[in-house]
Amino acid sequence: MSKIKSIKAREILASGGAPSLEVTVALESDKGGEASVSYGASAGSREATVLLDGDKTRYNGKGMLGAIKNINGEIASNLIGMEAAEQRKIDEKMISLDGTENKARLGGNAMLGVSLAVARAAAEEEKTPLYRYLRKTYGVEDAEWRLPKPMIVMIEGGKHADETTDLQEFMVGAMGSDRTAAENVRMEMEIYEALKKILKREGLSTNVGNEGAFAPNGIISNEKPIEYLVEAIKNAGYQPGIDAGVGIDAAASEFFDEKAKRYKLKLERKELTPEELVAYYSQWIEKYPFVSWEDMLSEFDWENWPKLLEKIGGRFPLIADDLTVTNSKLWQRAIETKAASAILIKLNQAGTLSETVDCCLLANKHNLMTMPSHRGGGETNDTFMVDLAVAMGSEYIKVGPTRGERVCKYNRLMRIEEELGER
Numbered sequence: 127m128s129k130i131k132s133i134k135a136r137e138i139l140a141s142g143g144a145p146s147l148e149v150t151v152a153l154e155s156d157k158g159g160e161a162s163v164s165y166g167a168s169a170g171s172r173e174a175t176v177l178l179d180g181d182k183t184r185y186n187g188k189g190m191l192g193a194i195k196n197i198n199g200e201i202a203s204n205l206i207g208m209e210a211a212e213q214r215k216i217d218e219k220m221i222s223l224d225g226t227e228n229k230a231r232l233g234g235n236a237m238l239g240v241s242l243a244v245a246r247a248a249a250e251e252e253k254t255p256l257y258r259y260l261r262k263t264y265g266v267e268d269a270e271w272r273l274p275k276p277m278i279v280m281i282e283g284g285k286h287a288d289e290t291t292d293l294q295e296f297m298v299g300a301m302g303s304d305r306t307a308a309e310n311v312r313m314e315m316e317i318y319e320a321l322k323k324i325l326k327r328e329g330l331s332t333n334v335g336n337e338g339a340f341a342p343n344g345i346i347s348n349e350k351p352i353e354y355l356v357e358a359i360k361n362a363g364y365q366p367g368i369d370a371g372v373g374i375d376a377a378a379s380e381f382f383d384e385k386a387k388r389y390k391l392k393l394e395r396k397e398l399t400p401e402e403l404v405a406y407y408s409q410w411i412e413k414y415p416f417v418s419w420e421d422m423l424s425e426f427d428w429e430n431w432p433k434l435l436e437k438i439g440g441r442f443p444l445i446a447d448d449l450t451v452t453n454s455k456l457w458q459r460a461i462e463t464k465a466a467s468a469i470l471i472k473l474n475q476a477g478t479l480s481e482t483v484d485c486c487l488l489a490n491k492h493n494l495m496t497m498p499s500h501r502g503g504g505e506t507n508d509t510f511m512v513d514l515a516v517a518m519g520s521e522y523i524k525v526g527p528t529r530g531e532r533v534c535k536y537n538r539l540m541r542i543e544e545e546l547g548e549r
Contacts, residue, residue, distance in 0.1 A: 127211035128155035128251050133240060135197035137190055138162060141531045142336065142503035144188045149197060149239035151247045153210055159246025163239045165474050165504040170379070170425055170448035172456070174477030175226075177233025193236040201232065201240055210248040213263055217241050217478040234477030241479040242510050256510070257542060260517035264483045266490075271546050273307045274515040275300040276536065277373055277417070277497060277522040278314045279339040280321055280358075281351040284377050290341055292391045294377035296351040298359065298370050299417035299522060307543040311536050313364060318527045321358035328354075336502045337526035338533075348393060352414050367415030371442075375420040378403075379448050382424035389424075400430040408437045418497075418522075420445035420470060431465035443468035443495050452476040454484045461492055468495035470524070473511060486518040499524040505531040509538035516542055 132152045140146035140162075148162040165176045177196070179189040204223055208216055220240065224232040249259035261268075277299040284294030298317050300310040322332050325342050335341030345351060352372055359366045366372075381390050388397045398406060400423065407422055419438070423430050425448035435444045446466035450456040452475035460466045469489055476482040489496045498515040512535050515523045523539065526532040 127209050127248065128153035128157065130154075130206050130208050130210055130244065130247075133197060133202040133205060133243075135194040135236070135239060137194060138506070140164065140504040140506050141529065144504060145185050145190050146504055146506055147190045147194055147197070147235060147239050148506075149243040151210070151240070151243040153247050153251055155251055157247060157251040159243045159248070159250055161239055161242030161246055161510060162506040162508040163235045163242075163474055164501040164506050164508065165235065166472070166501040170451040170475065172228065172425070172453065173451045173472075173475040174234025174238070175228050175230040176235045176474070177230070190235065193233040196232045196236045197240055201236065205240070205244075210244055210251060211263070213241075213245055213248065214480050216244055217480040220478065229477045234474060237477050238474055238479075241477075242473070242508075245479055246510075255542070255545060256513040257516040260483070260513060264480075264487065264517075266487070266517060266519070268490075268519045271516065272519050273539065273543055273546075274498070274520045274523045275307075275310050276314050276539075277524040278318065279337045279375075279524070279526045280318055280355060282335040282337055282339040282341050283345075284380055290335075290343060291345055291348050291351060292376075292381050292393050293348050293374060294380065295337070295339070295373075295375035295420075296355055297373035297375070297417075297524070298355055299373045301367070301369060301371055301417065308540045311540060313362070313370065315527060316362040317355075317358050317364065317370060320362040321354060324354050324358055324361070334528060337500065337505075338528035339526050345393075348391065349410065352410065356414060371415040371417035373416065373418045373420065374422070375445075375447070376422045377448070378421055379424045379426070382427065384424070384426055400427055401433075404430060404434050404437060407434065411438065411441065416442045418443045418445050418468065418495075421447045421449065425449045428463065428465060431460070432463055435464055435467060445470050445495070445497060447472070447499075450485075452482055452485050454481065454488055457485050457488055461488070461494070468497065471496050471498040471511075471514070471520070472501065473498075473514070474501065482514070483518070486514075486520070490519065495522070496520040497522040497524050500526065500532060500535065507531050507534050509535055511535065512538040512542065
């Protein structure tokens with residue numbers, strides 16, 4: 127393997143029009159790799175820091191020149207000369223250099239960009255697809271390749287769309303194992319088109335939000351989108367609960383009043399205790415064909431997550447996102463307390479590739495589901511999350527249905543399927 131020769135970062139634009147950063151790593155062999163970093167409009171409080179400049183004269187304070195300076199300066203000077211194949215050592219070196227719990231000094235965005243670009247460069251050096259390189263590098267024990275199924279955000283609200291639902295995302299997840307990845311993507315897009323017709327019939331907007339999903343104003347309740355999705359599955363010619371089912375990401379931290387310990391559902395003019403919210407959700411369990419629930423309670427409401435998981439009773443996974451923020455310590459706590467039965471994986475929450483993989487490996491150890499995910503307002507055209515999902519044997523990938531920074535993920539998934547000869 128070859129040593130790192132140079133590391134260079136630059137400011138680019140992410141999906142919301144605000145900046146992100148891109149990193150290029152060159153090796154002494156003249157092979158190289160490149161990666162860009164995504165971040166979220168709705169984020170857990172314990173995620174790795176997205177280091178922003180704060181200079182209101184540039185991008186309203188959201189510039190990333192400081193993070194780029196850290197990459198081109200301190201990070202580069204310490205990593206140049208290291209073997210690109212030693213991914214863990216490289217990630218541990220950056221963590222040590224930063225010296226903070228949440229990567230606040232160098233920036234989680236800076237560290238992740240370098241971490242991912244190094245992995246791509248090393249894979250290029252070995253002339254192997256990234257997903258194969260990741261599986262080999264981290265010793266993933268799974269002889270068979272299992273391609274993740276799409277979990278597509280179809281209706282979005284909360285922080286991702288103005289004046290819609292309190293709950294943030296309503297999704298459709300492919301079910302069953304008899305379809306190829308390409309067939310699953312086609313099915314999902316047919317359901318998406320069927321949903322568009324339903325929304326038009328109801329007199330609702332079919333404009334899209336941050337994630338390329340419909341963001342209709344005028345929905346009368348938080349339950350109504352579930353009804354629309356079930357109808358869309360049927361209208362597209364598929365069977366709810368057999369071919370496809372519904373997923374919800376409530377992003378409940380966004381409507382939780384921590385001081386009052388109340389969940390405020392503005393759309394329905396309700397203020398609910400945690401117990402009342404669990405009861406509110408529970409009425410849907412037998413009524414609809416769910417694939418998963420995510421962040422249905424606040425990231426601070428550890429006491430009630432196990433109660434909700436018990437209510438679900440193994441019918442479908444309860445996914446932790448803001449609760450665990452791709453952090454192995456928090457994920458271990460969630461496993462031990464039976465707070466969640468699956469974890470959402472977001473590379474930028476952890477801040478390095480190795481820490482992200484460790485969360486996946488912990489889930490695999492306990493036979494729990496992983497679902498690598500896009501980010502809402504700051505997504506890029508980078509497709510690393512797809513290769514990660516394939517390498518780790520993830521059940522799903524969560525990505526919106528339209529906009530270039532979203533569809534490139536599904537195109538990458540279908541390309542990997544072609545490479546593996548599964549279609």
